[in-house]
Amino acid sequence: MNTIHVAGGVGVADTAMASYDAALADANLHNYNLVAVSSVVPAEATVTSVDEAPDLGPAGNRLTVVEARRTLGPKDEVDFREGGRAGAEDAESKRAPRRRPDVAAGLGWATGPGPGLFYEVTGEDPDDVRARIESGLDAGSDLRDWDLPDRSFRVESAAAEPERYTTAVVIAAYGESESIL
Secondary structure, three states: EEEEEEEEEEEEEEOOOHHHHHHHHHHHHHHHHHHHHHOOOOOEEEEEOOOOOOOOOOOOOEEEEEEEEEEEEEOOOOOEHHOOOOOOOOOOOEOOOOOOOOEEEEEEEEEEOEEEEEEEEEEOHHHHHHHHHHHHHHHHHHHHOOHHHHHEEEEEEEEEOOOOOEEEEEEEOOOOOEOOO
């Protein structure tokens, strides 16, 4: 395992699980059993962002990953009211219309001499997700007292679709898959 591929995708479907599967398919990671690990990049690894993951082995194999995932369903809405506070105005005419939020998932990585870090964040605003990734990478490198000057980011986002589930994923896939049996 020398290369960690970072791929992302968006999926829309009638159930939460089906939208997740569709997002994985968009990243070409839908045929593996994903095993999540915490967010340390081995020292000997190279991290590369790709449009979609390459073939990493036979379907059904185990694949080690770090994953950022956000799913919104038909009832997930944000109610914006005048003044920005829920309950600020009870009169229907004073309410801002309900809107469907965006769905965003992001992964950042920091490397340097020795091991590195991934940091995953989800939310509604891609710019906010990226800013929180940067803060998280700073905190993680400070905690370990590691010098990690090389930084990259990947954020996937989409407008959540009404009456359906929308999922955004960004996944760091560690090397090749392995047999699960």
